[in-house]
Amino acid sequence: MKQTRIFPKVALDMFVIQLVWTGGFLGIMFLINIVKLIIAGVQGNEVEGYFNTIFIAGNIYMLIIGLLSIHFLSHYVGNGVTRKDYFIGSFLASIGIAIILPIFTILISSLEKFVLNLANISTKVQTINEVDIDENIIGDIVQSILISPYIDPQNNWMMAISLLALNLYINYLMGWLISSSFYRFDVMAGIGFILIALNFKMLKDTLLRISLDLPVPGWFSWLDFLPSGMALIGVFIIILVTVWFIRLLTKRIAIKM
Amino acid sequence: MNVKAEKVQLKYGKDFALKDISFELSGEKIYGLLGRNGAGKTSLLSILASFREPSSGTITINGDIPFENAKVMQQVAFLYNKDYKEESDNVIDMLEDIQRYRPNFDKNYAEYLVDRFKLDRKKPIKKFSKGMQSSLNVIMGLASRAPVTIFDEVYLGMDAPSRDIFYRELLEDQGKHPRIIIMSTHLVSEMDYLFDEVMIINQGTILLQEEIDKLLAKGATITGNEDLVNDFASNKKQINMQELGTTKSVTIYGELSDDEREAALESGLDLAPVSLHELFIHLTEEEN
Numbered sequence: 001m002k003q004t005r006i007f008p009k010v011a012l013d014m015f016v017i018q019l020v021w022t023g024g025f026l027g028i029m030f031l032i033n034i035v036k037l038i039i040a041g042v043q044g045n046e047v048e049g050y051f052n053t054i055f056i057a058g059n060i061y062m063l064i065i066g067l068l069s070i071h072f073l074s075h076y077v078g079n080g081v082t083r084k085d086y087f088i089g090s091f092l093a094s095i096g097i098a099i100i101l102p103i104f105t106i107l108i109s110s111l112e113k114f115v116l117n118l119a120n121i122s123t124k125v126q127t128i129n130e131v132d133i134d135e136n137i138i139g140d141i142v143q144s145i146l147i148s149p150y151i152d153p154q155n156n157w158m159m160a161i162s163l164l165a166l167n168l169y170i171n172y173l174m175g176w177l178i179s180s181s182f183y184r185f186d187v188m189a190g191i192g193f194i195l196i197a198l199n200f201k202m203l204k205d206t207l208l209r210i211s212l213d214l215p216v217p218g219w220f221s222w223l224d225f226l227p228s229g230m231a232l233i234g235v236f237i238i239i240l241v242t243v244w245f246i247r248l249l250t251k252r253i254a255i256k257m
Numbered sequence: 258m259n260v261k262a263e264k265v266q267l268k269y270g271k272d273f274a275l276k277d278i279s280f281e282l283s284g285e286k287i288y289g290l291l292g293r294n295g296a297g298k299t300s301l302l303s304i305l306a307s308f309r310e311p312s313s314g315t316i317t318i319n320g321d322i323p324f325e326n327a328k329v330m331q332q333v334a335f336l337y338n339k340d341y342k343e344e345s346d347n348v349i350d351m352l353e354d355i356q357r358y359r360p361n362f363d364k365n366y367a368e369y370l371v372d373r374f375k376l377d378r379k380k381p382i383k384k385f386s387k388g389m390q391s392s393l394n395v396i397m398g399l400a401s402r403a404p405v406t407i408f409d410e411v412y413l414g415m416d417a418p419s420r421d422i423f424y425r426e427l428l429e430d431q432g433k434h435p436r437i438i439i440m441s442t443h444l445v446s447e448m449d450y451l452f453d454e455v456m457i458i459n460q461g462t463i464l465l466q467e468e469i470d471k472l473l474a475k476g477a478t479i480t481g482n483e484d485l486v487n488d489f490a491s492n493k494k495q496i497n498m499q500e501l502g503t504t505k506s507v508t509i510y511g512e513l514s515d516d517e518r519e520a521a522l523e524s525g526l527d528l529a530p531v532s533l534h535e536l537f538i539h540l541t542e543e544e545n
Contacts, residue, residue, distance in 0.1 A: 254303075
């Protein structure tokens with residue numbers, strides 16, 4: 001009897017679940033943004049656009065759902081699904097979410113821009129890329145999680161979506177890598193993987209900045225000599241290495257009961 | 258279906274949870290897996306269910322190693338005392354989800370069982386009592402109709418009427434859809450009538466594997482005058498002994514021939530059968 005493939009079911013199920021979460025996240029952020037618009041309108045200040053709000057908050061959101069991803073493993077193995085099928089399904093679903101989230105964001109953002117233009121309210125000019133980098137290590141780490149290379153959707157919306165998707169995806173992978181290591185090993189090893197994940201994230205940001213010809217601050221600024229094409233390839237290598245690490249961690253992992 | 262374990266060992270650090278496990282289950286029967294706390298029941302069952310790999314040795318199902326084998330893993334259902342405190346789905350959503358991954362799942366039967374156990378269809382599972390969550394495990398296990406179905410102390414928290422429903426439904430469904438069912442339990446006296454075959458695991462090794470009728474035929478309690486009992490039981494494996502004045506009672510484990518039985522009765526000794534519960538206690542006690 002021909003065996004039906006199981007990973008597409010896992011991918012679809014995980015995508016739908018995470019899509020529902022994402023809908024909730026985008027909805028809540030939209031409500032918050034409306035409140036911020038009203039406050040800014042009353043005070044006569046410039047307002048921050050929805051795209052930029054998601055650009056920052058989306059990183060944390062993706063990190064969290066990446067952390068939660070490992071909890072699906074015991075559910076699936078408990079229902080006779082292999083770790084491999086879980087991994088492939090989860091991997092595909094995460095790509096789907098990283099793509100769909102920026103698309104929803106830009107649609108809502110465009111609608112918001114349209115309404116703001118009608119009301120003649122101006123939006124803040126973003127300075128996300130011109131962050132002040134000092135030598136404070138904690139500041140560097142916090143900044144590396146929150147702030148990624150940025151392109152204004154008004155300049156190039158396709159590029160802005162792609163970049164946001166890439167940033168979000170790396171954050172999801174960081175969460176998945178960290179939770180996989182905690183699931184597999186003890187707390188000390190897990191902390192080690194947090195450091196690995198942070199370095200991957202900072203390296204990816206540096207390489208992206210190089211490839212986009214943006215200012216290159218931080219620990220990996222010495223890589224500035226790389227040509228932009230090479231830097232972009234570097235970003236994809238980081239993604240592949242992270243995904244490979246996750247697979248290695250979960251390949252023969254014992255399920256907690 | 259055939260389940261075979263050969264020299265299976267499982268180590269947690271330096272400790273052996275399973276020392277040297279070999280057995281074979283063939284035929285669609287209900288197997289009782291008995292063992293004291295920490296004997297290695299769950300460790301063994303979790304390897305069968307591909308939740309983990311053995312440290313050494315092999316387990317095969319129909320000749321294939323189940324671990325990461327999609328074809329085999331789909332055929333094995335493992336139900337255990339799972340924590341549902343974060344499960345916000347209701348029963349119906351949960352069963353629909355399982356149906357997607359279990360090729361033999363019978364949705365109508367699952368819904369019949371939901372009514373039979375009187376589970377609320379709309380309530381989130383995390384709000385169920387422990388017993389209701391156990392009933393849900395039973396429903397998932399029975400309705401999945403997996404060729405190898407494992408219930409690991411799945412009755413925990415279930416009240417007596419619910420356990421009775423479980424046993425009745427198990428026997429009825431096993432009659433209609435025979436499969437290998439492995440049940441690990443502490444409630445030996447309550448569940449012994451369910452088992453076709455019994456395995457006793459103790460300190461990480463298989464103490465015995467026997468059809469239940471043959472196993473019960475091996476146990477006997479001989480009661481009577483102390484000297485006569487001593488004389489009769491001297492060359493037998495004694496697993497328990499009690500004395501009251503000059504009356505002695507000895508539980509033996511081993512085949513008794515018809516001649517031996519007749520001789521015992523003629524000499525005035527009383528021969529009584531031993532329950533599985535008693536055999537389990539005395540055999541594992543003796544080993545420990």
